[in-house]
Amino acid sequence: MASLDDLKKRIASVKSTQKITKAMKMVAAAKLRKAQESAEKGRPYSEKMNNVILNLSSGISDKENAPKLLAGTGQDKVHLCVVMTSDRGLCGGFNSNIIKKAKSYFSKILDENKELKIITVGSKGNDQLKRTYGNKIIENISFKESKNANYFDADKVGKIIIEKFEAGDFDICTIFYNKFKNVITQIPQAQQIIPLNDEGNENSSDESYEFEPDEDEILSNLLPKNISTQIFKAMLENSASEQGSRMSAMDNATRNAGEMVDKLTIEYNRSRQAAITKELIEIISGAESL
Amino acid sequence: MSEEFKIEIVNPEKSFLVKEDVSEVVVPAFEGEMGILKDHISIISFLKPGIIKVSSKSGDENYYVEDGIVEFKNNNLSILTSSIYNLSDMDKSVQQDLLKKAEGEAGKSDINDQTKYLVDQKIEVLKTLN
Numbered sequence: 265m266a267s268l269d270d271l272k273k274r275i276a277s278v279k280s281t282q283k284i285t286k287a288m289k290m291v292a293a294a295k296l297r298k299a300q301e302s303a304e305k306g307r308p309y310s311e312k313m314n315n316v317i318l319n320l321s322s323g324i325s326d327k328e329n330a331p332k333l334l335a336g337t338g339q340d341k342v343h344l345c346v347v348m349t350s351d352r353g354l355c356g357g358f359n360s361n362i363i364k365k366a367k368s369y370f371s372k373i374l375d376e377n378k379e380l381k382i383i384t385v386g387s388k389g390n391d392q393l394k395r396t397y398g399n400k401i402i403e404n405i406s407f408k409e410s411k412n413a414n415y416f417d418a419d420k421v422g423k424i425i426i427e428k429f430e431a432g433d434f435d436i437c438t439i440f441y442n443k444f445k446n447v448i449t450q451i452p453q454a455q456q457i458i459p460l461n462d463e464g465n466e467n468s469s470d471e472s473y474e475f476e477p478d479e480d481e482i483l484s485n486l487l488p489k490n491i492s493t494q495i496f497k498a499m500l501e502n503s504a505s506e507q508g509s510r511m512s513a514m515d516n517a518t519r520n521a522g523e524m525v526d527k528l529t530i531e532y533n534r535s536r537q538a539a540i541t542k543e544l545i546e547i548i549s550g551a552e553s554l
Numbered sequence: 555m556s557e558e559f560k561i562e563i564v565n566p567e568k569s570f571l572v573k574e575d576v577s578e579v580v581v582p583a584f585e586g587e588m589g590i591l592k593d594h595i596s597i598i599s600f601l602k603p604g605i606i607k608v609s610s611k612s613g614d615e616n617y618y619v620e621d622g623i624v625e626f627k628n629n630n631l632s633i634l635t636s637s638i639y640n641l642s643d644m645d646k647s648v649q650q651d652l653l654k655k656a657e658g659e660a661g662k663s664d665i666n667d668q669t670k671y672l673v674d675q676k677i678e679v680l681k682t683l684n
Binding site: 306309472485493 | 562564565566567568569583584585588595596597598599600623625627632634636
């Protein structure tokens with residue numbers, strides 16, 4: 265059994281850990297509010313962008329000559345996966361959830377004997393993936409310096425992807441990120457961005473548009489922008505998810521620390537009492553023998 | 555009958571401007587300035603650097619944009635842009651910065667004709683602001 269002094273030290277150290285996790289929870293809660301707000305504010309842009317593209321693509325008559333970013337290269341040999349994670353740890357299952365989702369996708373691709381290329385955004389994902397898939401990672405991008413997710417960073421990632429696509433480095437591009445549902449629930453997502461997946465195309469109208477300049481030119485200008493926009497959306501969702509995940513993880517940690525302090529205090533009191541009782545018995549039996 | 559329609563300007567970060575009572579909007583479309591009134595035909599076009607002029611009951615407002623997409627449909631005008639500034643609270647220093655950046659870009663030798671054209675436009679518009 266640990267001595268009284270040891271127990272006292274243990275309690276003090278658990279208490280100070282609890283203080284830290286509590287502070288981290290508060291910080292995450294404050295940041296979460298901001299991140300959530302900007303994720304919600306950013307949604308109209310990507311939705312509008314999607315609508316315009318859907319309207320445009322439904323208007324295109326010959327799918328054969330459609331821009332490659334929309335229609336794809338016609339092959340699916342080389343897959344590029346963009347795994348978006350955070351730069352900081354201590355956020356519960358946030359990063360592992362994305363990685364798990366990504367890894368199951370990777371092994372599916374490799375089982376089909378297709379080539380796999382990986383771009384990691386955020387250092388935590390790189391750390392976890394480089395052990396198993398180190399030779400597949402072609403680029404690692406990290407935005408440690410930027411405080412908040414901003415469009416310029418997203419644009420940078422978008423440009424890299426488009427550059428590689430135009431160089432013929434891959435056929436299909438998928439991004440992995442966490443979609444923010446609420447503070448406790450974040451859903452890891454795999455979203456295919458090249459070629460554009462036209463799921464949910466039903467709501468596009470048949471209305472005809474006038475185009476200026478012509479359709480092709482608009483599309484070829486719009487599609488690269490859409491890539492950046494989708495990445496930006498993923499970044500916003502990710503940062504809200506990260507804070508949410510960290511908040512609930514730190515909340516749990518604080519609670520666990522509290523329970524541990526309670527348990528240790530009881531143990532401390534018990535052994536203190538045992539020591540007193542022992543001392544009393546010694547005195548009494550000493551007096552009796554006289 | 556009212557002659558008003560709805561305008562919505564969004565940038566990636568947020569909804570920049572939403573107005574229900576605009577009577578006329580002039581946008582710097584790719585192939586020249588374009589005035590949009592109520593019941594305009596559905597159209598999708600690009601913006602080049604220039605001034606968006608929004609006229610409504612409460613007066614005229616001017617915005618400087620560098621790029622973007624306009625979509626007009628069912629009397630809803632949506633403008634998607636990544637860089638937009640309200641002229642009335644745009645600092646001279648911001649203008650100077652943008653101008654300097656544009657001039658730096660124009661000085662590069664490896665840009666293609668289209669970007670050159672856009673950058674020249676940008677410089678021209680920024681110069682008229684000052």
